Amino acid sequence: MEDMLLMTPGPTMVPEEVKKVAGMQPFHHRTEEFYQLFSKLNENLKKIFQTKNEVITLTSSGTGGMEAAVANLFSAGDKVLVASIGYFGERFYDIARAYGLDAEIYDFGWGNAVDLDILEDKLKKGNYKALLVTHNETSTGVTNNIENIAKIANRYNVPVIVDAVSSLGGIPLKMDEWGIDAVITCSQKCLMSPPGLSFIALSDRAWEMTKTSNLPKYYFDLRKAREGVLKPKPDTPATPAVSTIMAVAKATDMLLEKGLDNVYKKQSEYGKKVRKYVKELGLDLLPSEEVASNLITAIKVPERYKASDIINYMKEKHRVLITGGQGPLKGKIIRIGHMGYLTDEMLDKALYALKDAISSL
Amino acid sequence: MEDMLLMTPGPTMVPEEVKKVAGMQPFHHRTEEFYQLFSKLNENLKKIFQTKNEVITLTSSGTGGMEAAVANLFSAGDKVLVASIGYFGERFYDIARAYGLDAEIYDFGWGNAVDLDILEDKLKKGNYKALLVTHNETSTGVTNNIENIAKIANRYNVPVIVDAVSSLGGIPLKMDEWGIDAVITCSQKCLMSPPGLSFIALSDRAWEMTKTSNLPKYYFDLRKAREGVLKPKPDTPATPAVSTIMAVAKATDMLLEKGLDNVYKKQSEYGKKVRKYVKELGLDLLPSEEVASNLITAIKVPERYKASDIINYMKEKHRVLITGGQGPLKGKIIRIGHMGYLTDEMLDKALYALKDAISSL
Structure with missing residues (x-):
C-alpha cells in the first residue's frame, strides 16, 4: 500500500518528514524532552486555531473530540440545535442524544450549506443552549460559512460549537475573531499526520459552561x-499517543513555516482546479459552486457508471484512492479529497486517473 | 532521544520492525488492505487475551479502555468494589465515581497484593455488582493473583473486571479459563508498540450486562x-489510529511467533534477575518477593540518596530512563520497567547503570 495515493477525506497523505x-x-511522556515538544505543539495549535486559549490534545479520533465538547459543556436535558448538512452533522446529533441532551436536528439537505435565514429564524425562537454545526462536511463536499453562522448565533447569545475535524488548517477559521466557542479537529486531515489525536479549544464562555456541566466524563475531562x-x-x-504528538508537532511546524494564508490560498486554487476539471469531463458536482468545499469534491455519478467501478479502476490501474458516498449518497457520488499534504503532481495524477476511468469504463 | 533506553512502565521500547x-x-481504513490487517490483529488479540470472544480496539490510552468498561457494563448507582493496591486501583475508583457508580474502594496497601481472605469476606457480605481490580500495579511493582481473585469472585457470582493494561502479553492471564468478565490492555506496554490504542474483551456475562447499562457513551460504545x-x-x-493498528498487528505477530509461554518464561527470568541484582546492591524491594512483579521492579530509595539523583544520573550518564514513585511513594522509590521488548543486553545495560549510580552518588 506504500505506493497508494490517498485522495480521501482522511487518513490523508503524510509527508516523508512526518512519517x-x-x-x-516514542519519548517517555514524563521527560523534559516531551515537555518541550508538547509546549511547542501547544503553541503551534494556538496559532492554527487562531485562539488565545489553550488547545487540548486528546488521544482519540475526531469523534472523541466531538464527544468531549458535548460531555464537558452540557448537562442532561439541555436544549441544543444541530444544524446538519450531512453525515457528520448527524453524528453530532447522535452524540448529543447519547448524552441525554434535548437535541433538535435541522437538516438543511445533503449537498446544501446552512441557510442563514432559516438558521436565524430558529435561533431567534428556539431558546437553545448552543448551536452544533459542521464546518466542512466531507460527506457532501460542502463548506459552511462559519463566520456568518457565528455572527448570527452571537446575535442571539447562542454559543457555537464547530466540528472543524476536516477543515482546520486548510481553510480559514478564526476562532476568537469570529466568536466561536468550541472548535474540534484531528490529526489526519489538514494537519498532515497519522490518525490518533483530536484537538479541542474552548472560548472563555465555553470554559465557564464546563463548570456547571453534570455529564459523566473522566478520559475526556477537559x-x-x-x-x-x-x-x-x-x-x-x-499516556498520550506520543509518536503521533511528535508527528503533529513536526507537521504543524511545516504548516506554519509555509504560512496559514499561503496554505489557504493553495487549497482554494486546488478546489477550483478540481471543480473545473470535473466539469470539463462533463460531470456534475453535488453542491453548487458557491458552497463547494476546497478540501473535498463530491461528484455525481452519471447513470451509465457504477461508483464502485470508478473507484476500483482508479485504485487498481492508477493506485489512486478516492471514496464513495455515505448514507443516502452511497452509490450516487464519488468524493475526491484534496486536503492536507498535496502537491501539484499528486493532484494531476489523481485528476488524470479520474479522466481515464471516465473515458475507459 | 533515539539513543535513550526506556526502562519505564510504558511507553516501552519498540522493536525496529514495529517502528x-x-x-x-497509514492505510485508508475502508479498504481491503485494512480489513485484512484488522482481521489479523483481531485474531492475534484473541490468542493473547485467551478468549473466544471478540477483542475491541479503541483509539485511546489504557485509561479510555478502563472507562469503556465502566460506561458499558454499569448504570448509575450500581454498587461495585474496587480492590486497590496502588495508583491505578485508585484511578479505576475515580472513573467509577465519575460515572456515578456507588463505588467502594478497599485499599490493601501500596506495596501489597490483594489479601484473598479479606477480599472473600467483603465479597460474601457486600452484594456488589462487580469487582474492579488491577492485575499488575506499576506504581508499586506488585502483581495480583488474578486466577485466585477470579475464583473467589465467581464463588459469589461477582463479575471481575481486570485492568491488565501493563500485564497482558507479559505474564499469564487466561481470561476464559479463569472466568474473567472484562480485560483491558493497551498498545505501549507488553504489546511492544507506540501508545495510542487500548483493547478490551468481555465475557458472555459482561456482554449481557451491556444490554442494561444506562450510562452515556458514544465514542466508547462497545x-x-x-x-x-x-x-x-x-x-x-x-477513524482509528491506523498506523498504530498496523504496528500492533506486526508486534503481536512477533509475540505469537515467539510463543506466549516463552515470553512469560523470559519475563519471569528477567524479574528474578532484576530482584537478585538489586538485593546484591544492598537495596530493598518495596514489595515482598512473593507478590513482586516480573514486569516492573519497585526499589526503596535508601535515606542517603535522592530518587531524582539516581534517575538523572542513569539518564544523563548511561542514557537509561527509569522512573520514580507516584502519589505517596513520590521520592521514596525508583521503578525499573522490564516489560515488553527487552533483550539481555538492554537489561544488563540498565542494571549496570543502576549499580554505577548507586556507587557513584
Whole structure:
C-alpha cells in the first residue's frame, strides 16, 4: 500500500518528514524532552486555531473530540440545535442524544450549506443552549460559512460549537475573531499526520459552561486536561499517543513555516482546479459552486457508471484512492479529497486517473 | 532521544520492525488492505487475551479502555468494589465515581497484593455488582493473583473486571479459563508498540450486562464497536489510529511467533534477575518477593540518596530512563520497567547503570 495515493477525506497523505518522526522510538511522556515538544505543539495549535486559549490534545479520533465538547459543556436535558448538512452533522446529533441532551436536528439537505435565514429564524425562537454545526462536511463536499453562522448565533447569545475535524488548517477559521466557542479537529486531515489525536479549544464562555456541566466524563475531562497543559512542564492526564504528538508537532511546524494564508490560498486554487476539471469531463458536482468545499469534491455519478467501478479502476490501474458516498449518497457520488499534504503532481495524477476511468469504463 | 533506553512502565521500547511499520503511510481504513490487517490483529488479540470472544480496539490510552468498561457494563448507582493496591486501583475508583457508580474502594496497601481472605469476606457480605481490580500495579511493582481473585469472585457470582493494561502479553492471564468478565490492555506496554490504542474483551456475562447499562457513551460504545469487528470486512465506528493498528498487528505477530509461554518464561527470568541484582546492591524491594512483579521492579530509595539523583544520573550518564514513585511513594522509590521488548543486553545495560549510580552518588 506504500505506493497508494490517498485522495480521501482522511487518513490523508503524510509527508516523508512526518512519517519519519512517527516511526521513531516514542519519548517517555514524563521527560523534559516531551515537555518541550508538547509546549511547542501547544503553541503551534494556538496559532492554527487562531485562539488565545489553550488547545487540548486528546488521544482519540475526531469523534472523541466531538464527544468531549458535548460531555464537558452540557448537562442532561439541555436544549441544543444541530444544524446538519450531512453525515457528520448527524453524528453530532447522535452524540448529543447519547448524552441525554434535548437535541433538535435541522437538516438543511445533503449537498446544501446552512441557510442563514432559516438558521436565524430558529435561533431567534428556539431558546437553545448552543448551536452544533459542521464546518466542512466531507460527506457532501460542502463548506459552511462559519463566520456568518457565528455572527448570527452571537446575535442571539447562542454559543457555537464547530466540528472543524476536516477543515482546520486548510481553510480559514478564526476562532476568537469570529466568536466561536468550541472548535474540534484531528490529526489526519489538514494537519498532515497519522490518525490518533483530536484537538479541542474552548472560548472563555465555553470554559465557564464546563463548570456547571453534570455529564459523566473522566478520559475526556477537559478541565483536568487543561490543568496539564497549563503546567510549566505541560503534560496529559493519561499516556498520550506520543509518536503521533511528535508527528503533529513536526507537521504543524511545516504548516506554519509555509504560512496559514499561503496554505489557504493553495487549497482554494486546488478546489477550483478540481471543480473545473470535473466539469470539463462533463460531470456534475453535488453542491453548487458557491458552497463547494476546497478540501473535498463530491461528484455525481452519471447513470451509465457504477461508483464502485470508478473507484476500483482508479485504485487498481492508477493506485489512486478516492471514496464513495455515505448514507443516502452511497452509490450516487464519488468524493475526491484534496486536503492536507498535496502537491501539484499528486493532484494531476489523481485528476488524470479520474479522466481515464471516465473515458475507459 | 533515539539513543535513550526506556526502562519505564510504558511507553516501552519498540522493536525496529514495529517502528518501521508505525512510520509507514497509514492505510485508508475502508479498504481491503485494512480489513485484512484488522482481521489479523483481531485474531492475534484473541490468542493473547485467551478468549473466544471478540477483542475491541479503541483509539485511546489504557485509561479510555478502563472507562469503556465502566460506561458499558454499569448504570448509575450500581454498587461495585474496587480492590486497590496502588495508583491505578485508585484511578479505576475515580472513573467509577465519575460515572456515578456507588463505588467502594478497599485499599490493601501500596506495596501489597490483594489479601484473598479479606477480599472473600467483603465479597460474601457486600452484594456488589462487580469487582474492579488491577492485575499488575506499576506504581508499586506488585502483581495480583488474578486466577485466585477470579475464583473467589465467581464463588459469589461477582463479575471481575481486570485492568491488565501493563500485564497482558507479559505474564499469564487466561481470561476464559479463569472466568474473567472484562480485560483491558493497551498498545505501549507488553504489546511492544507506540501508545495510542487500548483493547478490551468481555465475557458472555459482561456482554449481557451491556444490554442494561444506562450510562452515556458514544465514542466508547462497545456494542457498536463489536458490530464493526463482527463484519466479514471488520472496521471501527470512527477513524482509528491506523498506523498504530498496523504496528500492533506486526508486534503481536512477533509475540505469537515467539510463543506466549516463552515470553512469560523470559519475563519471569528477567524479574528474578532484576530482584537478585538489586538485593546484591544492598537495596530493598518495596514489595515482598512473593507478590513482586516480573514486569516492573519497585526499589526503596535508601535515606542517603535522592530518587531524582539516581534517575538523572542513569539518564544523563548511561542514557537509561527509569522512573520514580507516584502519589505517596513520590521520592521514596525508583521503578525499573522490564516489560515488553527487552533483550539481555538492554537489561544488563540498565542494571549496570543502576549499580554505577548507586556507587557513584
